[in-house]
Amino acid sequence: MKKIQLQVAAILLSGCFLASSCIGSFSLFNQYQEWQRDMTSNKYVNAIVGFFLMPVVGSVTLFIDAVILNTVEFWTGENPIASNVGNTQQIMGQDGRLYAVKTLRNGYKITAPDGVVTRLVYDKKNDSWSITQNGVTQELFRFNEDGKSIKVTVNGESRDFSLNEQGVSQARQAALEGWSLAAR
Numbered sequence: 001m002k003k004i005q006l007q008v009a010a011i012l013l014s015g016c017f018l019a020s021s022c023i024g025s026f027s028l029f030n031q032y033q034e035w036q037r038d039m040t041s042n043k044y045v046n047a048i049v050g051f052f053l054m055p056v057v058g059s060v061t062l063f064i065d066a067v068i069l070n071t072v073e074f075w076t077g078e079n080p081i082a083s084n085v086g087n088t089q090q091i092m093g094q095d096g097r098l099y100a101v102k103t104l105r106n107g108y109k110i111t112a113p114d115g116v117v118t119r120l121v122y123d124k125k126n127d128s129w130s131i132t133q134n135g136v137t138q139e140l141f142r143f144n145e146d147g148k149s150i151k152v153t154v155n156g157e158s159r160d161f162s163l164n165e166q167g168v169s170q171a172r173q174a175a176l177e178g179w180s181l182a183a184r
Helices: 001-018 025-037 043-076 165-183
Strands: 087-090 098-104 105-111 117-123 127-135 136-143 150-153 157-162
Touching: 025 043, 105 127, 157 165
Parallel strands: none
Antiparallel strands: 087 098, 098 105, 105 117, 117 127, 127 136, 136 150, 150 157
16 A cells, blocks of 8 residues: 555655656756766767767766756756856967956956956846946946847947847947047
């Protein structure tokens, strides 16, 4: 009798997990898949090794994502594997120097080789990104309510740019005009 009750409880618990509609980001599986695809520079070696690893490692990572991590993501809004908060990466700048980029909960802290710190901060309330450097904060852009355009301040003037090819062209032109005005 107890064995039947345990089996019924296990089936119901499994059903709860599978029917919870917590489709998440599958971050662990995606990280494994990316590693498997890029483990060597030879795509054929990657494919052959992948044939042997995928049934075991792939199924385990997929199971952990589906049952545990995506459930956590559903209830908390964050996947513990997907979060890079607190991690610092060394990024090569266009100037050939390495910059330390630390991921924050609401943006990034960028430390230049000379020690100058720049923060890029996302404001969820205003749906905007700002830059802070030397104690001065300036909004870079904000998403408009329509979800199809952003508002950018160019040379003190607030302008909207569509999130399409035409908007990119207009933004490029405005930036070029801004640079030519700044050079004068």
